[in-house]
Every structure is written in structure tokens, then in C-alpha cells.
Amino acid sequence: MFSVEEASAAILQRAETRAATRRGIVEACGLVLAEDVVSDVDSPPHDKAMVDGYALMAADLRGEIANLRVLEEVTAGSVPTQTVIAGTAIRIMTGAPIPSGANAVVMVEETRSTTNAGQDVVTIESTGIAAGANILPRATSLRKNDTVLTSGHLLRPMEIGLLAEVGRAEVDVVPAPRVAVLATGDELVPASESPADGQIRNSNGPLLQALVTRAGGIPRSLGIARDQPDALLEKIKLGLHEDILLLSGGVSAGVLDLVPAALAAAGVEQVFHKVELKPGKPLWFGCLIENHHPRLVFGLPGNPVSSLVCFELFVRPAIARMSGRRAGAPHHRTGLLTRGHSQRGNRPTYFPSILSEEEDRLTVSPIDWRGSADQRSLVRANGLALFPAGDHDYAAGDAVLTIPL
Amino acid sequence: MFSVEEASAAILQRAETRAATRRGIVEACGLVLAEDVVSDVDSPPHDKAMVDGYALMAADLRGEIANLRVLEEVTAGSVPTQTVIAGTAIRIMTGAPIPSGANAVVMVEETRSTTNAGQDVVTIESTGIAAGANILPRATSLRKNDTVLTSGHLLRPMEIGLLAEVGRAEVDVVPAPRVAVLATGDELVPASESPADGQIRNSNGPLLQALVTRAGGIPRSLGIARDQPDALLEKIKLGLHEDILLLSGGVSAGVLDLVPAALAAAGVEQVFHKVELKPGKPLWFGCLIENHHPRLVFGLPGNPVSSLVCFELFVRPAIARMSGRRAGAPHHRTGLLTRGHSQRGNRPTYFPSILSEEEDRLTVSPIDWRGSADQRSLVRANGLALFPAGDHDYAAGDAVLTIPL
Numbered sequence: 113m114f115s116v117e118e119a120s121a122a123i124l125q126r127a128e129t130r131a132a133t134r135r136g137i138v139e140a141c142g143l144v145l146a147e148d149v150v151s152d153v154d155s156p157p158h159d160k161a162m163v164d165g166y167a168l169m170a171a172d173l174r175g176e177i178a179n180l181r182v183l184e185e186v187t188a189g190s191v192p193t194q195t196v197i198a199g200t201a202i203r204i205m206t207g208a209p210i211p212s213g214a215n216a217v218v219m220v221e222e223t224r225s226t227t228n229a230g231q232d233v234v235t236i237e238s239t240g241i242a243a244g245a246n247i248l249p250r251a252t253s254l255r256k257n258d259t260v261l262t263s264g265h266l267l268r269p270m271e272i273g274l275l276a277e278v279g280r281a282e283v284d285v286v287p288a289p290r291v292a293v294l295a296t297g298d299e300l301v302p303a304s305e306s307p308a309d310g311q312i313r314n315s316n317g318p319l320l321q322a323l324v325t326r327a328g329g330i331p332r333s334l335g336i337a338r339d340q341p342d343a344l345l346e347k348i349k350l351g352l353h354e355d356i357l358l359l360s361g362g363v364s365a366g367v368l369d370l371v372p373a374a375l376a377a378a379g380v381e382q383v384f385h386k387v388e389l390k391p392g393k394p395l396w397f398g399c400l401i402e403n404h405h406p407r408l409v410f411g412l413p414g415n416p417v418s419s420l421v422c423f424e425l426f427v428r429p430a431i432a433r434m435s436g437r438r439a440g441a442p443h444h445r446t447g448l449l450t451r452g453h454s455q456r457g458n459r460p461t462y463f464p465s466i467l468s469e470e471e472d473r474l475t476v477s478p479i480d481w482r483g484s485a486d487q488r489s490l491v492r493a494n495g496l497a498l499f500p501a502g503d504h505d506y507a508a509g510d511a512v513l514t515i516p517l
Numbered sequence: 518m519f520s521v522e523e524a525s526a527a528i529l530q531r532a533e534t535r536a537a538t539r540r541g542i543v544e545a546c547g548l549v550l551a552e553d554v555v556s557d558v559d560s561p562p563h564d565k566a567m568v569d570g571y572a573l574m575a576a577d578l579r580g581e582i583a584n585l586r587v588l589e590e591v592t593a594g595s596v597p598t599q600t601v602i603a604g605t606a607i608r609i610m611t612g613a614p615i616p617s618g619a620n621a622v623v624m625v626e627e628t629r630s631t632t633n634a635g636q637d638v639v640t641i642e643s644t645g646i647a648a649g650a651n652i653l654p655r656a657t658s659l660r661k662n663d664t665v666l667t668s669g670h671l672l673r674p675m676e677i678g679l680l681a682e683v684g685r686a687e688v689d690v691v692p693a694p695r696v697a698v699l700a701t702g703d704e705l706v707p708a709s710e711s712p713a714d715g716q717i718r719n720s721n722g723p724l725l726q727a728l729v730t731r732a733g734g735i736p737r738s739l740g741i742a743r744d745q746p747d748a749l750l751e752k753i754k755l756g757l758h759e760d761i762l763l764l765s766g767g768v769s770a771g772v773l774d775l776v777p778a779a780l781a782a783a784g785v786e787q788v789f790h791k792v793e794l795k796p797g798k799p800l801w802f803g804c805l806i807e808n809h810h811p812r813l814v815f816g817l818p819g820n821p822v823s824s825l826v827c828f829e830l831f832v833r834p835a836i837a838r839m840s841g842r843r844a845g846a847p848h849h850r851t852g853l854l855t856r857g858h859s860q861r862g863n864r865p866t867y868f869p870s871i872l873s874e875e876e877d878r879l880t881v882s883p884i885d886w887r888g889s890a891d892q893r894s895l896v897r898a899n900g901l902a903l904f905p906a907g908d909h910d911y912a913a914g915d916a917v918l919t920i921p922l
Contacts, residue, residue, distance in 0.1 A: 157712065269728040275708070281708040310563075414611070472850070472851045
């Protein structure tokens, strides 16, 4: 049986970054850049006013008070037409180019303007303005032909702004992986139907679709497959058109566990079956290489909480890797237990818990719950606490590793 | 001038939860529930096997070894037809109903099955199985007519699974707010065009659209409005069809700051103009009540970093509140500076920084950057560090508040 670490490594090794595609930059947010991006501009494009005010020669402000003749007013989007000389100033806006001759800008709030015989005059009482004041020199932030972002960079809103600045309305990115979701089992009916005796509703299908979306994938529901080899094989073949196929149910040791057989019939090679993990032990993982392009197949346990734990530990990192993100295993953060907890058995256990930021520490409260099918209690949890294998009684205040949900 | 706290309060007071709408549960993930949800089933619906194995009478296992006659096999989705009596067992799957007469289940891994003269027999060597073992009693998790989720609950993947289980394929939710984004300024050209002398590209428009998406809103781009009252008014009227209108630029003290005037002409009432904050001081906020439905209008500063800070502090919480989330101001978490930082001036400053989880503490490294327009340096940041108003020299190791980006 694989350990969690061995299972992770086997999965990530086969999770290949998807081929790049072109996207508009707003739609590209959240995806990983698949090209190096070079600027076609200097930024700022010219020596630039950092405030609204008057461009002038700093030398003119050596006295206690200066009265300067206003030559013109440069509005945003237009350029200065005159040259500042001693005793003159030009009114400019934040972001406007600095007129030639000027070497400082005084904020409008520190000035007084008057008109004297038709001539605009600005009066400045403040002193001590040095050359360069309130001016951002051309290309301070970036130079034309600089590489501003490299392939592999995750695009967040800040990167979208930068891409627009350097002239990119579209970019090559790694598209979100497509993930087929197939629930299996004769006992399942859709959420919209009333279960008869012995039946339950398919809650794993919607759960997994929502998890896929939250993990940055694009879910495709294949509905419910009955426990018949042909029906199962047909649905599996549909699912193998996508980058990842998630099956739910049908991988534990029961006689009707047809999923591994149907996957083999579809040409999917088993990589492992079962992981030293609780809940989630029956996890099945395999791979089909088609046109040199790997399709990953996960057979997830039928219980919702087992399914959730396997998704967070194994599927989410695979989606991240196929999306071009460097992510490996989920980030585990240490938290302090708020109460005792009894761990039993030889498998590491991920226990639904309430994580809470208190002051500067994270606290962890394992929830009261009633096993892998107890979805109602699960909605009180916002994380999983990891209790390593082996019998151990934890006390309040003990440190454990956690992952957020 | 409003403080950050006064500005937040003025905004949140006017941010009204949107009217509910009906959505399929997978699409509802990430939204807030707008109804109480009652279960139409017990869960589990019957006393249920928690493992694949044999249902039997615990009393039969008192000896060292038991050989039990197998009456039938109950597969998933079907129901037992026979009653377990002393000396017999029924093969069942995980999740299957417990046959009448049985009061325990033994895992298949702890059994051996043989066929003796056409009769299936199961041999069990383990002892000490108590009544109730591996059985989850009916309705352990939830009872029919229980309220399982209440209005106001944020729907995550776990809730989506629960909704499916209790028979809800669709639910009433608070829809995502719609947010119009309008950049203003004669100096702006779209990302796809080359700026002429004195022009720059509109990077705030794409930046804000991406921020809206990440905050859970639905952005609508209104492009660029020129610095002409009529053109501006026309675009503003379009934007007022949405729940929130974000304008970028045109609210600082320069002569061409036409935005407040155009907003007044459109009937938008100013709530405040300017906040004690750096960067972001020129923030304008107003409100238009139309059919008792408030539209919020933010005039954001034209510099990308100022715009980003105002968005995170004020717009994101407004989107959250309109989405039905209880969120107020952004969560500030304490981190420790990795190096000294000099804070000057009478406004609290949000400084772009690199936040890093190290062991169990958060470290904060303010980035080297060159003012509010320096988008290139900004992409190295993943958070903002808050330095309160007043001159102070911070040393490495000092604690500061942070918000993630």
C-alpha cells in the first residue's frame, strides 16, 4: 500500500502542464503565463509629475516668496508646448510630462493663483523645494524591451494591470484543466429525485464538481453510471476526453467494485490502489497516455468525506500542476488543539476541524462527527487536522498540522 | 477628511444585500444561501453497513471460530430479502441496509469464504465483535424535517454535497453583485494601442475588472471616458444600471477633475471625498437610491497602486456585503518585519510587501518600489503592510498589521 507521500509523488509525476492557449488579459487572471512578456514602452514614458501643481525651476524658490508667471496649463493627455525659464511656471496634472526647463513640481495645495492684468501668476511661499521634487524620472519603473514577466508566473490582478501597461491585451496562458466527474453505483439517484428504499442521492457528483471549480478546474458532469460493465465503460470513455476523470464509488473491496476492471478495459493503466490514509484508503489512481498526452484517472471512495480528503490531498495538487502552478502537496500549517483528541490505528488520519485565527496563532477544534458519510457535521468544518499513524492521546494545546478547506 | 474607519462604516452602511435568485447547486457554490433548507430524508436512511462484509448476530462470534451459512448477497442499491438468524450471515456492501436480525458487521478482510456442497459459508476467526459494530444507525447524521442550513450561510463545496443529499438541486442564493468599471482621462489609450506622446495605456480598467472577479463580483467594462462632461455623464448613466460603479481617475484636485461634477449631474449624492490614507487619499464615494435600491459609486484614484489599496479596503468589503456575506473590514493579520522601514507623514500607509509563512509566523518584507504608478515592482508583492500615521522608524522584528493581496 502506498503512503500519502508515495501516492502524491506518483500523481504529480504524471500531471503534465497543459498546452498554452491565447486569452484576453481579464479572462487570463488566475491562470499561469505561458510566455515571456517584454515591455514595448518606458514607464513612466517621460519625466512625470507625481502631483497636481506647478512645474518650475527649483532655483526660483530660494527666497521666502516667489511670484511666477504661468506660461500655460498642460492637461492630462496633452503635452507642454513651452519651456520653463527663470520666473515662470507651467500648471500640470499628476502624470503629465515635465516641461523642458523645469526641474521640480510644487503641489497645487501649497500655491496661490491670481490673475494680474490678464496674466496668471502663481504665488509660492513654501521654501526648500529641491531639484527633482515630485518628479518621477522616465523609465524609473521599467524600460522598453525589459522582460517584465516570465513564463510560469501566476497572473493575479496586479499582473493584469502590468500586462495592460506594457501593451498586452492578450497573452498565452496555461488553460484550466477540464475534469470529468462520474458517480457510480446502482444505489444512486440524482438530487432532484426521491430515493426509494435502499437508494441514496448522488451528493458526491455535485460535491466534486464544486471542488473542481474551487481548485481552478472546469468540471464536466457525466451523471451517474450504473453498476454494469458496459454502461460504466461507455461513461469512462467519455470522461477520458478530458484531462482528468474523477470517479466516485466502486473502488472498495466489495464484489460490485467494477470500476478498476472497467478502467482496465478502457486502457487506463493502474498506478496504485489504496493509500495508507484515513479516510480515503480505497483511492485508486491510474493513467492513460493518448497522443503523448496523459489523462489522469482517480477512483475516489464513495463516502463524501473520504472523497473530500482524497480530493484535497491528491486531485487539487494535480489540477494545480496541470495548470502550470508549481504547487506540490497542500500547504500544512501548524495549529494548537483546543481540546484533547484520541488517535487510533495505523493510518495517518485527516480529521474535519474548525480552524480559527486567534491573535497570532491558529487554533484547531476537531468536530464531533459520525463518520465519512456525515455531511451535515462536515459543514461546520473549515479545515482538516492531521493525526499521524499510531495510537496517541492528544491534549489541549498540542500542536498538529492542518490544511484549510 | 474621513478616517479609514469612518469611510468603511459609511460604505458598508449603504451596501445592501442583493435580492435572492434561484441557482443550480453547482453554480451556487461561492454564493450565500437566501433560504432555510430542510431535509426531506433521514441520513443515513436506514441502519447502514460502514464496511464491506457480513451482517450477522454478534452472539454467533462468542467462540474462537464461527462458520456461518451465507443467506444472500445484498448489493448496493438493493435491499435484504431475508432475515439473519443464529448461524447465518448476509454478505453486504458499504452503505447497504442492515438485514433484520443482524446486529453487527464483520469486515470482509477478516473473513474467509468457502463453498460447501453448493452452500456459501463464511469463516470468521476474529472474536470480540460487539453488537452495533460497523453499523451506523438510521438518522445518525440528520433527520427528515431538520433544518440543515440557514439563510446567510456561505455555500462551499461541502454545503453543495449536503444540499444534494437532502434533495435540493436548486436553491435561492444572493447573486454576485454586478460592477461597472470606467476609466477616465484624455491621456488613456486601450492596452491594444500604442500610446502617443503624453498618453499612457489604460491599465486600471483591466486591473479593476480582475479585482472585481477575484472579489466575487461580475465586472462589466465601460471602456474609457474622455474628459468631457457629456461623454462622462453618458458613461456614468450606463454604469448606474449596475450595483456598483467604479470610476478610475479624475478625483484628485486638478482642474480637469470632472468626475465629481458629472456624478452630481447624474444624481449621485456624495457621501465623502478624501480619506486619511496613503496611497488612496483622493477616494470619492457616493450613492444613488433608485427604486429603493442603492447603487454605490466609487471614484478611485488614477494610480494603479492607490486604486488597488482603495479596492481592497473599501470596494471588496462592499462587494462581500452586497453578496450577503457578513464581512466587514478586511482581516488584518500580524506579521514581523524582516527589515527596518521608515514611516513618515500624518496618514496611515498601506505599503506593498512580501508576506511569507515561516514556521508558524508570518514575516513581512516591504518591497522596493517607486510610487503609486510602479506596477512592475507591485507584482512582487503579495500583501500590504499597515504603518500607522506618524513618523516612526521600524526595526526588523517589529510587529505590523498586514492584509493579503
